[in-house]
Amino acid sequence: MTREEAFDSIKANIENENSIKHMLATEAIMRVLATHLGEDEEEWGLTGLLHDIDMELTEGNMHTHSKLGADLVKELGASEAMIHAILCHNETHGIPRETKLDKALFCVDPLTGLIIAAALVRPDKKLASLEAKSVIKKFKQKGFAAGVNRQQISLCSEIGIEFDQFIELGLMAMKTIAADLGL
Numbered sequence: 001m002t003r004e005e006a007f008d009s010i011k012a013n014i015e016n017e018n019s020i021k022h023m024l025a026t027e028a029i030m031r032v033l034a035t036h037l038g039e040d041e042e043e044w045g046l047t048g049l050l051h052d053i054d055m056e057l058t059e060g061n062m063h064t065h066s067k068l069g070a071d072l073v074k075e076l077g078a079s080e081a082m083i084h085a086i087l088c089h090n091e092t093h094g095i096p097r098e099t100k101l102d103k104a105l106f107c108v109d110p111l112t113g114l115i116i117a118a119a120l121v122r123p124d125k126k127l128a129s130l131e132a133k134s135v136i137k138k139f140k141q142k143g144f145a146a147g148v149n150r151q152q153i154s155l156c157s158e159i160g161i162e163f164d165q166f167i168e169l170g171l172m173a174m175k176t177i178a179a180d181l182g183l
């Protein structure tokens, strides 16, 4: 599967612009993490890009979300490792996260929302001027972007990355695609 095929299939299955931006941000962070950890950048990036491909098809049903996604990415030619990571990023299925790829996708997923929310409260609403320390400060304010699962983000420790560095890498990754994110 090429990156173009993966993105075409996201565009075919997702209408919501913000959802597409979430996939792109997840992809960007997964690529930076893979490079940082010496893992397969393409496999990690495509896993991030495709992880919520069934978001609109499953209409918020957490029992089918990720199962349908796993079937769809299998048809696209995803590796077993990608399929597993996508399946277990939804805890409803009770499938344990085993590999680094599984664990990375799980902790990156909520990070995109925190960083986007932190950018949107800046005067210029841009990522360029946002610093990691201010994202960390927002993380500690429980009432800020309250829907963001802090505990899940903290699981970056399971892939051997310290929290502060995880925020820095995530922010740096998202800055590289700021124009695509409209930020």
Ligand SMILES: [Fe+2]
Binding pocket: 022, 051, 052, 109
């Ligand atoms: Fe997601």
